[in-house]
Amino acid sequence: MSSLITEYMPCESLRPFVELFWEGSFNANASGQISMQLIPNGCLELIIHLNDLHCNLQKDNSWSQTPDYMIIGMFTQPYEVRFENHVKVFAIRFKPEAIYNVFGVPASKLKERYEDMSMVLGSSFRDFSHRLREEKSVGGMIRNTEKYLLKCLLENKIDLNYVNSAADLIRNTKGIKIEDLPNRLYISQRQLEREFKDKVGISPKHYLRITRINEVLRMLSANRPIDLTSVAYHCGYFDQAHFIKDFKRITGIKPTIYIRERRQIIANPGLAHYSQK
Template sequence: MNVKFSEYRPSPALGSYIQAYYTGDFNLYSENNFVQSVVPNGCIELIIHLTHDHCELVKEDTWGRSPEFTLIGLQTKPYEVRFHEPVQIFGVRFNPEGIYHIFGVPPAVFTATFENSTDVLGNEFKDYCSRLRESTSIQQKIQLTEAFLLKNMLDNSKEYDYVRMASETIRKHHGLLSLEELIQKVHISPRQLQREFKKRFGITAKEYMRLSRLNAIQKYMQVPTSLNLTELSYEHGFADQSHFIREFKMLAGTNPRGFLKKRADFLTLPVNLE
């Protein structure tokens, strides 16, 4: 493997908003053009580069060096990341409502693209990143991150609202509920939910359901011998195997068996849907 990846769970105080903290070492063998395809997971990724060398991302159809501190928005299609040198990062994976609740920034601002985190989150964030880089252990990095996030959460706390409730409900049910069932649980009109969900997150509730449903099966895709398309299709609410393959290809860019054949080319980050 040309990638080393480790994840760490957040404290209970932040567990509703943060999926994980993580460290990543990419292009361990210093390939000149190491490429990974990232499968969408319905989360927002905050990437802090710990080394001088960065990855490359596409923005407006042009490849370019990613910012020192990168905020990657919600994606509904796979995207590629290129590496020319070894790259080391520290990351925070937010549930979509988390970035809004903690920083007061609606994810719709950078859906399907990426931004310089300092431009979005301000100078205090840049100061935090400087201190993070100076810390010498993963425990110190996580403690520093938690303190920074909790402070911002108190400064920007939002009341419990139906858009947040809708996204949490979708994840809780692994995307396996209809729009009508979601509306009954959230108690809001279909038109208002769709409008406000898209306004807040930049994607529709149905698109988020699809992401959550595909995330629920990603753990099965890690072990090829356990792959049974018929069973997976039935257990995860797809009308049939063809429906499952069609939606999988939409998110991963290839069908399930093609994915497994080139598994090393993909970076998959399944989320905790509970």
């Protein structure tokens, strides 16, 4: 197995901001370079490398080894990642609108790119990351991370607002229509569009496409017979052509090809939870 990912839920106080924590092991056998496609999941990933062996990503049209502590911003198209060695990481998956609440950095500043998070946040984040790498257990890493994030929230004092509410409605309401959001949030369409793009980096409609397709991916990953028409309908699609167009736009391939080739794809569906409603 070339990759193994284990997910952990955050404490209750962090759930408005953090989707989950995860621990990942990639190219465990170090059997030459492995290339995989990552599908956008509508989240921002803060990656802490646990050793000195890192993956490689493209930036400014060239390949380079990623930094020790990086933030992968909001991607809207699939992108490639390469593993030349055994790479181990601990990661925080943020809801895209919530990175602003936690760190005061809008997701729009990180769209379609990754950055060295120690350069974005400075010495206090580097100190936290160094301590995290010294932890011997995942439980210890999670406890330290929760303590650090709660401290950031307390220091930034940025309250949840209508952008958080709009993103949450998109994620959790099956069949939501973007034009209905302003009335539900008592705000104008123009103001919602402007603030959503500023905080999240994309429009509410584009974000809805990503969350719907990720709910599709979640259902396709379940160990049960696959009926694409039923899956599409469950995730808010009432037109098969529209579903296939959105699926290819987000994943880069058709649903049937994805099902056949998903071992070469990293899809960590996040955010939409229609099945819980």
